[in-house]
Amino acid sequence: MKFDAVPSQSVMRPPSEAERVLDVRGLDFSYGQNQILFGVDLPVARHQITAVIGPSGCGKSTLLRSINKIYDIYDGQSASGEILFHGQNILNPASAMGADNAALRAKIGMVFQRPTPFPMSIYDNIAFGLRLHRNVSRADMDDIVESALTRAALWDEVKDGLHKSGLGLSGGQQQRLCVARAIAVEPEVLLLDEPASALDPLSTAKLETALIEMKDSFTIVIVTHNLQQAARISDYTGFMLQGRMVEFRPSSEAFVKPETQAMRDYVTGRYG
Amino acid sequence: MNKAARHDRLFQRLCLSAALLVMATLAGLLLALVIGGWPAISHFGPRFFTSAAWDPVADNYGAAGPLVGTLVTALGAMMLALPLAMGVAVFLVEFCPRRLAHPLGLAVEMLAGIPSIVYGMWGLFVLAPWFALHVQLPLLLNLDPDTFWGKLFNGIPNGANIFTASLILAVMVLPYMATVFREMLLTVPPHMREAAYGMGCTSYEVVTYIMIPYVRRSAIGAVMLGLGRALGETMAVTFVIGNSHAFPDSLFASGSTIASTIANEFAEASSDLHVSALMALGLVLFCITFATLAAARLLIGREAS
Numbered sequence: 367m368k369f370d371a372v373p374s375q376s377v378m379r380p381p382s383e384a385e386r387v388l389d390v391r392g393l394d395f396s397y398g399q400n401q402i403l404f405g406v407d408l409p410v411a412r413h414q415i416t417a418v419i420g421p422s423g424c425g426k427s428t429l430l431r432s433i434n435k436i437y438d439i440y441d442g443q444s445a446s447g448e449i450l451f452h453g454q455n456i457l458n459p460a461s462a463m464g465a466d467n468a469a470l471r472a473k474i475g476m477v478f479q480r481p482t483p484f485p486m487s488i489y490d491n492i493a494f495g496l497r498l499h500r501n502v503s504r505a506d507m508d509d510i511v512e513s514a515l516t517r518a519a520l521w522d523e524v525k526d527g528l529h530k531s532g533l534g535l536s537g538g539q540q541q542r543l544c545v546a547r548a549i550a551v552e553p554e555v556l557l558l559d560e561p562a563s564a565l566d567p568l569s570t571a572k573l574e575t576a577l578i579e580m581k582d583s584f585t586i587v588i589v590t591h592n593l594q595q596a597a598r599i600s601d602y603t604g605f606m607l608q609g610r611m612v613e614f615r616p617s618s619e620a621f622v623k624p625e626t627q628a629m630r631d632y633v634t635g636r637y638g
Numbered sequence: 639m640n641k642a643a644r645h646d647r648l649f650q651r652l653c654l655s656a657a658l659l660v661m662a663t664l665a666g667l668l669l670a671l672v673i674g675g676w677p678a679i680s681h682f683g684p685r686f687f688t689s690a691a692w693d694p695v696a697d698n699y700g701a702a703g704p705l706v707g708t709l710v711t712a713l714g715a716m717m718l719a720l721p722l723a724m725g726v727a728v729f730l731v732e733f734c735p736r737r738l739a740h741p742l743g744l745a746v747e748m749l750a751g752i753p754s755i756v757y758g759m760w761g762l763f764v765l766a767p768w769f770a771l772h773v774q775l776p777l778l779l780n781l782d783p784d785t786f787w788g789k790l791f792n793g794i795p796n797g798a799n800i801f802t803a804s805l806i807l808a809v810m811v812l813p814y815m816a817t818v819f820r821e822m823l824l825t826v827p828p829h830m831r832e833a834a835y836g837m838g839c840t841s842y843e844v845v846t847y848i849m850i851p852y853v854r855r856s857a858i859g860a861v862m863l864g865l866g867r868a869l870g871e872t873m874a875v876t877f878v879i880g881n882s883h884a885f886p887d888s889l890f891a892s893g894s895t896i897a898s899t900i901a902n903e904f905a906e907a908s909s910d911l912h913v914s915a916l917m918a919l920g921l922v923l924f925c926i927t928f929a930t931l932a933a934a935r936l937l938i939g940r941e942a943s
Contacts (some may be wrong), residue, residue, distance in 0.1 A: 439835050441736050472838035483834035485852050494847065495837045548837060 373625040375453050379615040381411035381602065388433065388474075388555055393447035395428050395437075395609075404429045404609045405447070408587075410555070410602075414431050415577065415586045417600035417617065419593060421632065425609040426589045427479075430557050432457075433587070435467050451555075472499050475548035476557040480564060481540030483532030488515075488524050491532045491543055493549045497618040499551055510550055517583075518546035519576040538569025545576065549584065556580070558588040562595065574599050593633060597621045605629045668924065675918030678911060686918065692883035694903070699915035703883045705922065707893035710886065711875065712868035714804030716861060718813045723864075724857075726812070726870055727819030728845050743820065749813035758877035761806040766797030766878055769805075791889030798880035800893045806874045811864040818860040822853040855937050862934030869927050872897035896923040914942060 383389075388410040396404035403425045410416050418426045428437075432536045435456065437443040445457055454461040463470055484491050487499055496502050502510065511528070515521040520542040524535070532543055541561055548556055558577075562570040577586060579601055590596050596603055596617065603620040605628070606614040613620065613629045624630045649816070675851075678699060679686055689700025726746060730739055774795040781788040793799055826849045832843045880892025881902055896919045907913045 434836060436832055436836050439831070467835075468838045468840050470838075471836055476833075476836040478829055478833055478836070480829050481827050484830070484834070498838060498843060544833070551837065560786055 373610055373612045373626065373628045375609065375628070377613045377615065378611075378626045379619070380407075380409035381414070383409075385411040385414075387412040387451075388587075389448075389450040390429070390433065391448040391450065393429065393432060393445060393449065395425070395432055396443070396444045398442045402609050403432075403445075406606070406609070406611045407614070408611065409614070410585060410587055412585050413581055413583075415581060415599050416586060416602045416603040416604065417596035418587065418589045418604045418606060418631075419591070419596050420606035422591065424606040426606050427559050429606070430476070430559050430587065430589050431488065433555075433557055434471045434476050434519055436476065438467055464498075468498075469558065472551050473553050474555045474557060475551065475553035477541070477544050477548050477559065477561050479560045481537055481544055483535065483540045483543055485533060486531070487529045488532045488535070488543060489528040492547050495547055495551045514546040514550035514601075515543075517549060517576065517580055518542045519572050519579075520546055536569075538565045538572065541565060541569070542573060542576065545573070549580065555585045555587065558586065560589055560591060563591065570595070591620070605632065607632075643803065670923075671917055671921040671924055674923045675914055678914035678918040681911065681914075686915075687922075690787075690883070690885035692899075694907070694909075694912050697909050697911050699911070701896075701915070701919055701922065703885045704894045704896045704899045704919060707879065707886055708869055708897070708923070708926070709897040711800055711803045711807055711893075711895055712865055714801065715807030715811060715868045716865055718804060718808035719815055719864065720861060722808075723815035723819055724850075725810050726816040726824055728849075730816075730820050731823040732841055732845060732849075743817075746813045746816050750817065754810065754871060754873045756907070757806055757810055759873035761802065761874055761878040762798075765805065767804050769795070770795045770797035774799075777890075790888055791890050792888040794892065795890075796880070796892075798878050798892055799887045799890045800879065800886050803875045803879040806878055807868045807871055810871060810874060811868050814867065815860055815864045815902055818863065819853075820859060822856045822860065823849055826852050857931075859934040861936030862930050862937065866927050866930040866934065867932065870897055870923060872901050876901050896920070 380386075386409050390406060390410075392476060393403050393406040393408075394401065405428055406425070408416070408418070408429060418429060420426050432435050432445045432514065433449060437445065447457065448455045449457050451463055451470075451474070454463040456463045458464045484494060486494065487599075489511055492514050493507050496510060512525075515524060520539060523539060524543075532540065535543060541564070543560070545558075562573055565573065574595065577588070577620035580586065588596075588600065600617045603615065603617040604611055605620070605624075605626075607628050613624060613626050615625075620629070621633060624633055682689070682699060686699065686701055687705065688702055691700045692701070692703060693696050728913050730743055730746075734742060741933040774791075774793065774797065777791045778793075778795055781791060783789070783792060830848060830852065831844060834848045839848070876898040878892055879898055881894050881898060882892035883894055883899070884891075886893035900916050900919055903912070904916055907916060
């Protein structure tokens, strides 16, 4: 069996509506004429980690890029359907959430696959995002920078060189810096697009520990191609194939006994 | 040695001699300027650079007027062109709809290809009269000549002055700088832009705090390249600067640049000292331009990566 078959089954065991902070419903997405997502649902429970897994090209990154509308900076990419956040469809430009992308992205932060420290000091990388959205006194800023770096499990490694360039850190440190930068503005939801794919195992472990500890403060959606990672840290797991959500269930069940043939094949490695 | 290898060595030598020829030309040019200019420089000493007396009748030459005129017009042009060029480049990269970006980029590049004599004619026949009537005259009539502003904008209202020369130069270097800036902004990695937008930056913030700092060094280099062009530009400036050798005492005073002085006087230079003084001017321009371009080369493409 190959990936080119359009999955026929779909199993959804979502969290209750009351638990959801973010709710993707029937999302279609196109790059120009090329449709990538077909009616995707993704219910995201508050203060839980939701993992999205699936083979390369299944549309999982595109799903994530729709949620904070980063696709909107490019011509020719369009999303339709519903992404409900606080009861408003952010895809509708007439809603308060949909009208102001900058404000939306402050509430729904994103960490990308490649570490993206800005060309400035470690301190300023974190202070930068904060200054965009509010006035912070110097003393408060020091506290926030320390707290963000601590929560991202990076503080001990960089506390003596906060004013060195962020570009001088190792890949794993840069990625944790990006996490710290994203959480410093206190978003409600944190999106992570394969954040560990460029990291060594030790850095990955540090990042995962940090994510689990951050659950108390943030709702996390993580896209990963690493099944063990999804199983280790997530509460809910969605499996995507061919631009469709095939199976969505609590992670505790999903990896033990997948119900669809497609997910069974994927988690047992039969897709190679 | 077989035929192919001999052939290849001949080819290498040909290329080498082409490269050596260029170096020899440069060295010869420099040598000619030094030899030609030396009599004037040794005759007048340091006074050649500090005195503004340029008097072919008395055979007395001081280069301060053209020297300052060159620097002021070129720097003024950069100050006018820099924000505009950056604006054009940012628009093309960040805001322009994709199907407009290409024709617009082409138009900007075509602007850079207009011969400087055309700019000069436009400057003399269109810009200068308009400027005299609508800018210089009202300022002259309304400003108290004893105040700072009055002194800054003092001058004969004929539109041929340091400022209009800067303006023409700005128009000439603008497309060139805009093109270079655009190419630099395109080198900012897409993931950097996405990360900035992704944390809630507006376009203004992405451009100002992320993209421009990212290309800062190269951008300074591009400014220097533009400056190099502005310093040596001859025809357009000669048309509109007024060609007075006096030390320019206001923004609207007639003046001259090194290039315009040489262009105006070489055919009529009769005494040996006059020719030598012009050669010395050429040497000075050569050194300034060379230093500027060398600095630009050092900066461009040296982004911290």
